Amino acid sequence: xxxxxxxxxxxxxxxxxxxxxxxxxxxxxxxxxxxxxxxxxxxxxxxxxxxxxxxxxxxxxxxxxxxxxxxxxxxxxxxxxxxxxxxxxxxxxxxxxxxxxxxxxxxxxxxxxxxxxxxxxxxxxxxxxxxxxxxxxxxxxxxxxxxxxxxxxxxxxxxxxxxxxxxxxxxxxxxxxxxxxxxxxxxxxxxxxxxxxxxxxxxxxxxxxxxxxxxxxxxxxxxxxxxxxxxxxxxxxxxxxxxxxxxxxxxxxxxxxxxxxxxxxxxxxxxx
Numbered sequence: 238x239x240x241x242x243x244x245x246x247x248x249x250x251x252x253x254x255x256x257x258x259x260x261x262x263x264x265x266x267x268x269x270x271x272x273x274x275x276x277x278x279x280x281x282x283x284x285x286x287x288x289x290x291x292x293x294x295x296x297x298x299x300x301x302x303x304x305x306x307x308x309x310x311x312x313x314x315x316x317x318x319x320x321x322x323x324x325x326x327x328x329x330x331x332x333x334x335x336x337x338x339x340x341x342x343x344x345x346x347x348x349x350x351x352x353x354x355x356x357x358x359x360x361x362x363x364x365x366x367x368x369x370x371x372x373x374x375x376x377x378x379x380x381x382x383x384x385x386x387x388x389x390x391x392x393x394x395x396x397x398x399x400x401x402x403x404x405x406x407x408x409x410x411x412x413x414x415x416x417x418x419x420x421x422x423x424x425x426x427x428x429x430x431x432x433x434x435x436x437x438x439x440x441x442x443x444x445x446x447x448x449x450x451x452x453x454x455x456x457x458x459x460x461x462x463x464x465x466x467x468x469x470x471x472x473x474x475x476x477x478x479x480x481x482x483x484x485x486x487x488x489x490x491x492x493x494x495x496x497x498x499x500x501x502x503x504x505x506x507x508x509x
Contacts, residue, residue, distance in 0.1 A: 259352035259354060259355060259358075262351040262352045262355030262359075263352070263354070263355045263358040263359050263362065264359075265351075265355070265359070266346075266355050266356055266358070266359025266360065266363075267358075267359040267360075267362045267363045267366070268359075269359070270333070270359060270360055270363035270364075271363050271366060271367075274363065274367060285371060285374060285375075287321075287325065288318050288321060288322045288325075288371075288375055289375075289378060291318055291321060292314070292315070292318050292375075292378060292379065292382060293382070295310075295314050295318075295442055296310075296311055296314060296382050296383070297382075299442075300314070303442075303443060305443075305444050306444070306476060307473075307475060307476030307477060308387075308473055308475070308476065308477070309383070311379070311382060311383045311384050312384055312385060312387070312472075312473055313469070313473075314384075314442065315375075315376075315379040315384040315472075316396065316400070316441075316465050316468040316469045316472060316473075317439070317440065317441030317442050317465055318375060318379070318441070319372060319375060319396075319397070319400050319465075319468060320400060320403075320436070320439070320441055320461055320464055320465045320468070321436050321441060322368070322371055322372065322375055323368050323372070323400055323401060323403065323404025323407070324404065324407060324432055324435065324436055324461060325432065325436075326364065326367065326368050326371060326404060327364070327404055327407035327408045327410070327411050327432075328411055328424075328425060328428045328429075328432065329364055329367075330360055330361055330364045330408040330409075330411045330412050330415065331411035331412060331413075331414040331415030331416075331418075331424040331425075331427075331428055332415060332421045332424050332425055332428075333360055333364075333415065333421075334357075334360060334412055334415035334416055334424075335415040335416070335418050335419070335420055335421045335423065335424035336420070336421040338415070338416060339419065339420045339421070353502060353505065353506060354502050356505060357409075357412055357498075357501050357502060357505055360408075360412065361405060361408040361409065361412065364405075364408050365401065365404070365405045365408070368401055368404050368405075369401060372397055372400070372401060376393070376397070386472045386473075387472065387473045387474050387475060388471060388472060388473065388474040392471045392472050392473075392474065393471075393472055395471040395472075395483075396467075396468040396469075396470075396471035396472040397468075399464060399467050399468055399471065399483060399486050399487065400464060400468050402487070402490045403460070403461075403464040403486060403489070403490045405490070405494075406489070406490040406491075406493035406494045406497075407493070409493065409494055409497040409498045409500075409501050410431075410493065410497050411424075411428055412497075412501040412504075412505075413497060413500055413501050413504050414427050414428055414431075416501065416504045416505055417504065435459060435460070435461040436461060438452060438455060438456050438459070439456055439459060439461045439462040439465060440456065440457070440462045440465050440466060441461070441462075441465055445457045445462070460486075460489040460490075460493070463482060463485050463486045463489055464486045464489070464490075466479060466482040466486075467479070467482040467483040467485070467486035467487075468486075470482050470483055471483065
């Protein structure tokens with residue numbers, strides 16, 4: 238009797254360049270994360286709760302006591318709230334990666350014939366897409382409380398683009414934190430001490446000139462303040478017009494991605 242041995246069938250991916258496969262894999266992972274997001278709409282709702290509370294609190298509770306030069310306080314406030322929204326939204330990247338790592342999903346991704354960078358790129362792009370949606374909602378809420386763009390639709394879109402790009406750069410920092418922690422709760426706890434000084438020691442809610450002298454240098458030049466000032470320049474113009482701030486914000490964002498994206502990919506390879 239003859240014994241026939243069946244060898245396992247190896248399914249090979251179609252021939253493409255490594256870059257083409259990296260793009261395809263990134264799109265697939267992005268789609269997976271967006272499907273997860275839309276199946277849990279409460280995540281979007283909770284992403285909006287905190288910035289809405291800050292808008293209402295600073296607009297109607299503290300707004301009467303805070304004076305800023307050149308514009309009404311609500312117009313000064315909203316670019317700061319946009320920055321707060323994308324900055325705290327970036328934490329979700331780390332939380333999501335920590336959760337995937339804890340559940341073993343990252344390990345399953347590593348067993349697939351896919352680009353190593355796709356898991357991180359897909360996560361950050363999905364969170365960027367979420368931030369776009371949340372930003373448009375925050376603009377609508379801002380208009381309800383009196384916010385008005387002074388430079389037209391292109392100023393509005395330009396300011397949003399600068400802020401979203403900066404938020405995208407921050408996601409790479411928090412991706413490293415998520416991959417360095419054991420679970421989502423730890424990732425969130427580790428992220429807040431990093432983000433809180435950037436948000437609250439900035440030009441988001443008050444003029445830097447009102448701060449103590451020893452704090453003003455940091456508050457003026459740190460990347461979140463630069464992104465906020467760039468957004469004010471594009472949306473408000475006039476007293477706050479500063480093309481140099483726009484270029485500086487873009488340089489910060491590119492620099493952060495150039496430094497932290499490779500570090501995040503390296504950490505992913507080691508963590509999974």
